[in-house]
Amino acid sequence: MLELQNVVKQYGKNVAAVDDITLRLDTGVVGLIGHNGAGKTTLMQMIATLTRPTSGRIVFDGVDIHARPDSMRARLGYLPQDFGVYPNLSALEFMQYFAALKGVRDPARITRLLELVNLHEQARRPASTFSGGMLRRLGIAQALLNDPAILVVDEPTAGLDPEERLRFRNLLAELGQSKLVIISTHIVSDVESIADRLAILRSGRLVACDTPEAILRRARGHVWSATVDHADYARLRPGMHILHAQRQGEHMLLRIAHPSAPCGDARLVEPSLEEALMAQKYAVQEAA
Structure with a gap:
């Protein structure tokens, strides 16, 4: 050992x-x-x-x-x-x-x-x-x-x-x-x-x-997906921990780490391990 x-x-x-x-x-x-x-x-x-x-x-x-x-x-x-x-x-x-x-x-x-x-x-x-x-x-x-x-x-x-x-x-x-x-x-x-x-x-x-499984388990319930227009994206970005942003025509497809729904149409998603690690990073920063 x-x-x-x-x-x-x-x-x-x-x-x-x-x-x-x-x-x-x-x-x-x-x-x-x-x-x-x-x-x-x-x-x-x-x-x-x-x-x-x-x-x-x-x-x-x-x-x-x-x-x-x-x-x-x-x-x-x-x-x-x-x-x-x-x-x-x-x-x-x-x-x-x-x-x-x-x-x-x-x-x-x-x-x-x-x-x-x-x-x-x-x-x-x-x-x-x-x-x-x-x-x-x-x-x-x-x-x-x-x-x-x-x-x-x-x-x-x-x-x-x-x-x-x-x-x-x-x-x-x-x-x-x-x-x-x-x-x-x-x-x-x-x-x-x-x-x-x-x-x-x-x-x-x-x-x-x-273990990777335990890290993923802790992140469940904290990673969200949302599709927003560019104005809402500009409003959300300063106060949200956005893990991924992808342009889709007139909208933005977002993955967000947050303890509760970050906007009206957000839905919980299964996090990837990388997203789980990022969500944990933001949780540590906020606790500090």
Whole structure:
């Protein structure tokens, strides 16, 4: 089990990139959701022992990972957002190089991992010829070389086409059956179908950690659909949390987060997960 205990990462006197986060995570896929600058990457770098908390502790299986970082690194797989490769190396040579760095001496494991990420037929191609999706899959393969108990993946589908995104999500879902997989993203669709839990960060603070089903359940009764003319839209917009607005001829089709009917012909609708997260964001803002 991975435990974060009142973790703070502060830069300077007044900037807390991560602000007093307490969290317990076990096997499965956890989506770390938040806008750019919410603290996701900083938190993942601390879990990966690349930077230390200003205060608080991160504990894995009872061991403080910053007091004994080597014990964590031996059981960790990490794919950063900016994953670089040596362009003149083939995928096979790249994997052999990282296997040597990690002390993995089983050539058959390299073959199995390249098959797992569907790169075995391109194993001898230079990495410089790979697409963005192929490079991300190669990154996952190197992260799995030491058979880690925790896999940390930062913004895994950035720049990928829809087919590669689907393949990548399916791979992470499969890995989450036996490992703790932490996926950082600001794109809700990356995790809505595979995450067991969603941890939501806002301005460095953890505002919620729950199952997608529970988040959707709380949003029901708070998301509305309405069709209004442009004059009513101009009137509603300043005081309403409009999730989506689409022009339809002389009217606007709106999706609105609000605790009660925002206008006369509004009707309740089933929220998407993204809408549920936005509705929760506005509820938190109003409570504050």
